[in-house]
Amino acid sequence: MNYIGSKLKLSDFLNKSIRQTVGDISDTTFCDIFAGTGIVGRHFKSATKKIIANDIEYYSYVLNRNYIGNTGYFDVSLLIDELNELTGVDGFIYRHYSLGGHRERQYFSNENAQRIDAIRQAIERWREEERIDEDQYFFLLASLIESADKVANTASVYGAYLKHLKRSAQKPFVLTSADFDSRGEGHEIYQEDANNLISRISGDILYMDPPYNQRQYGANYHLLNTIARYDTFVPQGKTGLREYVRSDYCKKATVKESFEALVKKANFKYIFLSYNNEGLMQSEDVKKIMKRYGRYDLATTRYRRFKADRDENRQHKASQTTEYLHILEK
Numbered sequence: 001m002n003y004i005g006s007k008l009k010l011s012d013f014l015n016k017s018i019r020q021t022v023g024d025i026s027d028t029t030f031c032d033i034f035a036g037t038g039i040v041g042r043h044f045k046s047a048t049k050k051i052i053a054n055d056i057e058y059y060s061y062v063l064n065r066n067y068i069g070n071t072g073y074f075d076v077s078l079l080i081d082e083l084n085e086l087t088g089v090d091g092f093i094y095r096h097y098s099l100g101g102h103r104e105r106q107y108f109s110n111e112n113a114q115r116i117d118a119i120r121q122a123i124e125r126w127r128e129e130e131r132i133d134e135d136q137y138f139f140l141l142a143s144l145i146e147s148a149d150k151v152a153n154t155a156s157v158y159g160a161y162l163k164h165l166k167r168s169a170q171k172p173f174v175l176t177s178a179d180f181d182s183r184g185e186g187h188e189i190y191q192e193d194a195n196n197l198i199s200r201i202s203g204d205i206l207y208m209d210p211p212y213n214q215r216q217y218g219a220n221y222h223l224l225n226t227i228a229r230y231d232t233f234v235p236q237g238k239t240g241l242r243e244y245v246r247s248d249y250c251k252k253a254t255v256k257e258s259f260e261a262l263v264k265k266a267n268f269k270y271i272f273l274s275y276n277n278e279g280l281m282q283s284e285d286v287k288k289i290m291k292r293y294g295r296y297d298l299a300t301t302r303y304r305r306f307k308a309d310r311d312e313n314r315q316h317k318a319s320q321t322t323e324y325l326h327i328l329e330k
């Protein structure tokens with residue numbers, strides 16, 4: 001998924017820096033407390049003893065509940081086939097987020113919106129009928145979120161849709177398995193404000209990757225929450241927004257205070273913070289705060305980032321940023 005602040009392309013840098021600081025990580029508990037797509041936890045799932053994954057957003061909970069929480073083996077290929085054969089229905093997504101719903105919100109083609117509705121409804125029905133268990137439920141939901149995102153008619157986030165159906169959005173929707181690494185057991189997944197959760201967890205490595213700027217994830221990915229929750233509400237305005245959580249990490253007035261509270265309460269030996277040079281907190285602020293709680297270090301890398309233009313079909317502008325990994329041994 002093309003996610004704001006995704007660490008997919010930085011995983012080698014994180015891996016190297018974390019191992020250099022901690023040494024052998026095979027027996028550690030690793031917490032990814034702002035987990036997003038779950039890519040960091042996925043990277044460390046097989047290398048550590050246990051992962052704790054958390055994010056304030058429900059779509060992220062679904063992804064992490066599958067990619068991190070699911071272990072062992074189950075074969076659901078027949079279920080995926082069955083879902084892919086369903087005929088589309090006029091459900092909530094079709095009515096509110098495709099042109100067929102006459103609301104001009106073209107987030108999906110009519111046919112893809114109908115297929116997403118049919119599949120989402122079947123997954124819920126199967127859970128109620130106990131045809132699938134909780135693990136399979138979240139596997140199928142994660143598969144739906146990932147697959148729907150591939151045919152979404154947006155430049156990259158859901159803050160706006162494109163006027164014309166771009167090529168990838170014209171392709172017929174196909175449900176693809178969100179495969180997970182089956183290793184390990186006892187991983188913990190939460191959907192909470194990091195500052196609340198922190199007092200109830202402990203471990204060896206705490207990885208923090210909070211938002212860097214004012215862009216609220218709940219607004220930018222509202223449609224993923226709507227597909228995941230599939231609840232009924234009145235979509236607001238041109239983009240069909242739902243109520244969303246506003247994070248303190250996206251506000252200049254609250255970010256430093258929240259960050260310090262998190263560091264202070266953390267019952268972890270090593271704390272790593274990913275941040276970049278365009279963030280709300282200055283590098284010097286972070287250093288000053290972290291230094292109060294132990295031994296501080298810093299690793300940096302140059303990163304070629306791609307910005308999606310809002311109204312062009314995936315025309316990307318390249319820009320260089322500096323990615324920081326602030327390190328604290330508490």
Ligand SMILES: C[S@@+](CC[C@H](N)C(=O)[O-])C[C@H]1O[C@@H](n2cnc3c(N)ncnc32)[C@H](O)[C@@H]1O
Pocket residue numbers: 003004005006007008033034035036037038039040054055056057060192193194195209210211212217218247248249
């Ligand atoms: C930079 S992204 C994380 C990206 C992730 N490392 C990845 O590679 O996919 C920041 C995440 O923090 C989450 N978030 C924002 N405020 C939060 C809070 N107070 N507690 C927990 N999660 C929060 C957002 O929903 C978002 O997924």
